[in-house]
Amino acid sequence: MSKSSSGRGRTRSFPIVISPQEVRDLTTEVKTAVEQLLSNCSSNVNTPDYEKLYRNVYTLILHGHGESLYNGLKSDMEEGLRKIRADILISLEDDFLQKLSHVWANYDTSVIMIRDIFMYMERVYVAEKNIDGVIRFPAIKNKLREIILELVVQDFRGELPQFEWQDCVKNIKEVSQMLIKLGVKDNNPSIYEEIFEEPFLLKVVEFYKIEGGKYLEDNNANLYISQVEDRIRADMNRVQLLSLHESTGTKLLQIMEDELITKNILTLMEVDMGGVEDSLINRKEENFTRLQNFVGRVEGGKEKLGAYITSYLNDQADPNLPSFDGQSISWIG
Template sequence: MNFRVASDPEYFDKNWNILKHAIREIFKCNDNARHLSFGELHRHAYYMVLHNFGEKLYSKLVATMTSHVKEIAKSVEASEGSSFLEELNTKWNDYYKALEIIRDILMYMDRTYIPSTKNKPVYELGLNLWRENVIYSNQIRNRLSNTLLEFVFKERAGEDVNRELIRNVTKMLIDLGPSVYEQVFETPFLQVLAESYKAESHKYIEFV
């Protein structure tokens, strides 16, 4: 750490506040984010890590991202009826795009600070936070499973459903990890399917 940085007790806070503001604007996915100087933001992050503030920067990032993801969870939980999957899909798409941008801004931290720690890279951190706070929310997980199953069986019955929406949501589960897809969709689907075939076989036996 050079003398100028060491002699400025507000160095980290001043630079972090700039990054925090930018991260929040990026998460909003509005026009304000277009006016951000990503080269400047990358330099702020670069020098913070270079001056041994990597651990503090990562800690602040986790807190900021966690707060945002929890707000998303509240929004998805509050959605009603058919808007539930649409809200989840929209929020995920916005979050994923923002996550890629934030990862690029903090690329130097990913490359130099993260490998020497047990911390997750920014992209993986973002997926973990979404999985734990949104998908595994007590108010979302079972509802998501039931809603997906409802859509699938409606389609099997010949009803019109939004196939693209189902495809997008199931792809999200796959992107979050094979175990997430299996727990939230595949296993419940196979269980319901097995119960359905079992009931049909009992009816057939009784008829015979």
């Protein structure tokens, strides 16, 4: 026998016809593997079995059983998700976030393994499945929103106990990454926006409004600017630390600038220390420049400051005060 006719290097052939019993056997092997994976029994499915299971799937599709295989996979996935949901519901009042993160990590790994097995069918029949139906289940969604919002808001307020901080940050990051990965489904708002981002941003509006009021109590523009700049810097760093989506950072910055700058521009210009009058009368050029740059962070900020200065100087009509051309101050030497 020539080398070319030997078994070495020959492409594996598939039977032209398979019996009903063979169909049942191949289907059962695939179904069992899926059930084991969804039950987190991945140790029972080793690397050689992947090749066999993939061949089983390919053979069944090749012989016209792809539709029934797809329906079986869909049913198995739905049943697996029902069991996962039931498992999470049991933990609603006991280590909920830890349980959810553990289930998500196992599920995410299992889905990758299942996709490897069904690689051929996925190209033909089925899109990637995910767990967002479980997360959107009302009891789970509401509990997740309640806990994650409380933790994140407490962290922004600096209220998390130091001894719990690292564990809380770890939980927040894991949940955030899970929600971001689940992404958008059927043109609906992403599950990340629905469960976390939208309610979080609504909560922080009131928080920053209160913070701005506290900062203004000192009646000192320089101190206020320092406090706001420190707050913006710290909270933008916190967005990264907690692995929140970049869209959250963008929207959060807009809220901080609205609540801490735009809405307080007039009050800031009128404060006794470092305000417009104090800066002009006492020729505090550095203070004035800092105020100008600060309000210039927001749309219309410099224009409001310019209008206020113009009105103030017109009212005073004091030749000893600096002049203003609508854009810049000419300080008297």
